[in-house]
Amino acid sequence: MLWHILTPEYPPDCGGVGDYTALIAAALADAGDVVHVWHPGAALARAARLTVHALPDRFARGSRAVLDRAFLDMPGAILVQYVPTAFGLRGANVPFARWLLGVRQAGGDVRVMFHEPFFYFGLERPWRNALAIAQRAMASLMVRAGRTVYFSTGNWSRYLRPYGRVGDAEVLPVPATIAIDPPSSLVNGWMTRVEPREGAVIGHFGTYGEHVAAELRRVLPEIWRTRPSARVLLVGDGSVAFMKEMRAAAPRPDSVNATGRLSSEDVAAALRACDVLIAPYPDGVTTRRTSMMGALTSGRPVVTTDGPLTEGIWRETRAVPLVAAGDAAAFAGCVDRIAGDKTLQTAIGAACRGLYDERFALRHTVAALRRADVPAIVT
Numbered sequence: 001m002l003w004h005i006l007t008p009e010y011p012p013d014c015g016g017v018g019d020y021t022a023l024i025a026a027a028l029a030d031a032g033d034v035v036h037v038w039h040p041g042a043a044l045a046r047a048a049r050l051t052v053h054a055l056p057d058r059f060a061r062g063s064r065a066v067l068d069r070a071f072l073d074m075p076g077a078i079l080v081q082y083v084p085t086a087f088g089l090r091g092a093n094v095p096f097a098r099w100l101l102g103v104r105q106a107g108g109d110v111r112v113m114f115h116e117p118f119f120y121f122g123l124e125r126p127w128r129n130a131l132a133i134a135q136r137a138m139a140s141l142m143v144r145a146g147r148t149v150y151f152s153t154g155n156w157s158r159y160l161r162p163y164g165r166v167g168d169a170e171v172l173p174v175p176a177t178i179a180i181d182p183p184s185s186l187v188n189g190w191m192t193r194v195e196p197r198e199g200a201v202i203g204h205f206g207t208y209g210e211h212v213a214a215e216l217r218r219v220l221p222e223i224w225r226t227r228p229s230a231r232v233l234l235v236g237d238g239s240v241a242f243m244k245e246m247r248a249a250a251p252r253p254d255s256v257n258a259t260g261r262l263s264s265e266d267v268a269a270a271l272r273a274c275d276v277l278i279a280p281y282p283d284g285v286t287t288r289r290t291s292m293m294g295a296l297t298s299g300r301p302v303v304t305t306d307g308p309l310t311e312g313i314w315r316e317t318r319a320v321p322l323v324a325a326g327d328a329a330a331f332a333g334c335v336d337r338i339a340g341d342k343t344l345q346t347a348i349g350a351a352c353r354g355l356y357d358e359r360f361a362l363r364h365t366v367a368a369l370r371r372a373d374v375p376a377i378v379t
Contacts, residue, residue, distance in 0.1 A: 001370065002034045002076030006059070006067070008086030010039040010052060015207070016290045017115055019177035021081050025050055027366045036074065038067060040088075058088030059096045068103075077109045079369070082142060083116050084135045091119070092134035097141035104145045111369075112146035113172060114139075115288065117159045139163045150368075152288035155309050172369070175362040176293035182268040190266070190273040194257070199229030200339035203274030203300070205267065206291045208238035215280040215305070215325075216242070220256070221249045222332035223278075227339060234258040235270050236291075271298040276339050278303050284310030284325050287360070296320075296356035301338050301348035303331065313359065319351040 005025055009018035021037065029035045029050040036051050040063065043054035053070075056062040071078065080100065085091040104110040118135035119128050143149060143164030150172040151157060160166050194201055202223060206212055223230055228251045234243050236259070243258035250256045259270055271277060277295045279285060284307020285292055295302045306314070307325035314320060321338070323331040338344050 001028075002074060003028055003036065004067070004070065004074070004076055004078045005035060005037045005081065006078065007037060007039045007081040008058070008083055008088075010037060010041055010044075016177065017081055017083055017086070020115075020174065020290060023175060023177055023362065024365060024369070025052075027362050028369065031366055031370065033370070034076070036070065036076075038063075038070070059093055060088055061095075064096065064099050071103065071108060077111060078103065079111045079113065080142070080146075082112050082114050084118055084138055085116075091131050092138070094134060094138055094141070097138040097145065101141050101145040104147060109147055110145050111148040111150065112142050113150040113152070114142070114156050114160065115152045117156050136163060153286045153309065154311050155286065170368060171287065173360045173364040174288055174290060174293060175360055175365055176297045176356070177264070177290050178294045178297070179265040179268040180297050180361075182265045182272070186265055186269040187272045190269040194231075194233055194270070194273045196229075196231045199227065199231055200275040201233055201273065202230050202335060202339065203233045203235060203271055203277045204279070205235045205271055205277070205294055206238075206279075207236055208234070208242040211282050212280070213242060215282050217246070217249075218326075218328040219278065219280050219331050220246055222328040223335055224249070224251050224255060226332045226336045230255070230339065232256040233270065233274055235262065235267055237261040267294065268298065271295060271300060274298075274300055275345060276301050276303060276335055278331075278335060280305050280325070280331060281307065282325055283307045285314055285320070285322075287311055287313065293356065293360055296352045296360070299349045299353040301345050302352050303334050303338065305331070317355055317359075319348075319355040321348065 005021060007021040011018055011022050025035045025037050034049050038053045038055055040055045040058040044052040055066060087093045087096055100110060118139050119132040121129050121132050139160055140163040143160060143166060149166055149169040151169050152174050154171045157166055220232060239258035240260045243256050246256050247253060277300050279292050279295055279302055285304040286309050303321045305325040306322040314322060321334050323334050
């Protein structure tokens, strides 16, 4: 099978969608498919069955002309990693969405993966409301363009239902984008590096964006109030700046440390050096959170939040401790209970890893993509 993957970003300089795309592209190539990745950045070296192409612009007229020729010369499935804000024209690239619908109407095997649907309407940033309207028009075109439509979370179904037929859309498992099983020597090195003289190590992995950072500002002081000896390890890009901010609220200067940006293997090893991992989200944990997937792979217990966007899988499996979003005291209490019980840590950590392997591992994503007419595992 031949794939054309259209993505707004790709490693090395990218965020979660780029890392996810690189993982999917490599896995499809490893499965024997031929994969062409197209993105508005630098072209990378060709690998076996995988070629990364640089587009001349951010999915504007020049890129669309290049892609038209490629689709004609190398027919195959066209998989779009859709994040509306990242596809050019300041997040309102309606011409791209209209062009993609034309590709579908001409017989193209277009498949759209909705990582995000559109901006929400709001009063805080009224200028965004015009963009929200444009992105809803784009969403309508993208739904119609897709012979197959994928969602990163089942929540997008109710968001997109007013804009097209999405009843047959599949929720595609979103795997972790970090190393799944790092070398034991690397894990041991991180354990030696972060092992506290007293107290438990509480870890968090993410990019410390506005919304999650706001949750951490509420949760971390409660954790320190409940367990003053706790040491917090912040892992990921943006962690150093956030650490400097949180030191004012910490009991001691060494109560919070940060790694900064790390390699995939180092992230995985650092998470394994923690006793408990925390993943508070203001709208609740969802299947689209690659930071959550990375935490689950560690085999360490992960405490997260139950909110309006949290899917049923998290409640039904009971593998991950859930606390109501916004209840910082209850969250800290849950962390404290697990941090003080090694047996409980082992049991919950094994359940977290088991949930990942059973529902979210990369093999499930690849299988769902390669058999487009069979529903994916996640519901």
